[in-house]
Amino acid sequence: MIDFGQYLTAGSGVWWGQAAAEPRPLVDALLAQHDQIGPLRVFTGLSWNDQLAISMPDDASIVSYGGLGELREFSKSGRLDVVPCHYSALPRMFAERRLPCDVGLLQVSPPDTEGGCSLGIGVDYVADAIPHTPILIAEINQRMPATQGTQRIPLDRFAATITTDRPLTEDPTRAP
Numbered sequence: 573m574i575d576f577g578q579y580l581t582a583g584s585g586v587w588w589g590q591a592a593a594e595p596r597p598l599v600d601a602l603l604a605q606h607d608q609i610g611p612l613r614v615f616t617g618l619s620w621n622d623q624l625a626i627s628m629p630d631d632a633s634i635v636s637y638g639g640l641g642e643l644r645e646f647s648k649s650g651r652l653d654v655v656p657c658h659y660s661a662l663p664r665m666f667a668e669r670r671l672p673c674d675v676g677l678l679q680v681s682p683p684d685t686e687g688g689c690s691l692g693i694g695v696d697y698v699a700d701a702i703p704h705t706p707i708l709i710a711e712i713n714q715r716m717p718a719t720q721g722t723q724r725i726p727l728d729r730f731a732a733t734i735t736t737d738r739p740l741t742e743d744p745t746r747a748p
Contacts, residue, residue, distance in 0.1 A: 573601045574732045579707050582610025585672025587701055590617035591641075592740040593694025595679040595711040602677070603627040613672040617697065619643055620741055635672060637662065637697075663700035676705040680725060681718040688724025692716040693740065707731045715739060 580586060580602075588599055594616070600623055606612070611631040618640040625645040628634065637655050639647030646652035657665065665671045678698050680689035689712065691699060699722060702708065710730045714737040727733075 574598070574709060574734060576602050576605045577608050579675050579709065579731060580609050580612065583613070584609075584674045585613040585615070586675045586677065587615040587672055587698075587705070588677035589679055589691075589694045589698045590619060590696065591694075592742065593679050593692065593696075593698070593716075594619055594621060594741060595677045596621055596741065597734060597736055597738075598677040598709060598711050599624075600627075603629075606632070615672045616643070620744055659697075662697045666697070666701045666704045669704065671701070673701055673705045675707040675709065676701055677709050677711075678702075679711045679713050679716055681716040682712055682714055683727045684718060684724065686724070687727045689727060690716070690718040690724060691722060692719055695719070695722050709733070711736055713738060713740070 588595055599621060603623060606629045613633040613635065615635045617636060619642045621642055624642045633653065634646050634651055635653045635655060636643050637659055639652055639654065643652055666673055679694060681692045683689050708730050710733045712733050712735045
């Protein structure tokens with residue numbers, strides 16, 4: 573697994589993809605290495621990662637555009653900093669470095685014949701954060717579909733990668 577201590581230090585800002593494009597193996601590894609890194613400032617959107625409420629250290633600062641999915645637990649406990657803006661303001665906030673963007677964790681498709689990876693189904697704030705994030709770490713998921721319409725990310729743009737072959741996460745079924 574990736575040694576996040578090479579890329580993050582105490583106080584660093586990290587974001588990761590959301591929902592079915594959340595790079596769960598990377599997020600879980602980051603949480604497991606927190607003690608060696610120190611407090612972080614984190615930005616994410618909708619998360620179905622049930623380990624966040626269990627494993628997110630108390631000294632982590634969590635920022636999002638809403639208490640979505642498993643982030644609702646942080647919202648209930650007052651640990652979630654909700655950005656008071658419209659979703660459409662997120663690109664500007666990344667450009668102005670008002671959101672954590674030292675390191676980005678993302679899930680991408682396997683590279684095409686020219687070495688470019690697609691964000692697949694994860695074209696959202698991630699696409700806006702990438703140009704303002706110096707260090708990108710990717711989960712290359714063999715099951716992430718390559719989609720058209722956005723610029724490919726060259727494989728050499730990633731500081732580190734892991735390769736997985738796992739189904740994309742689906743919204744958990746819950747009783748109304």
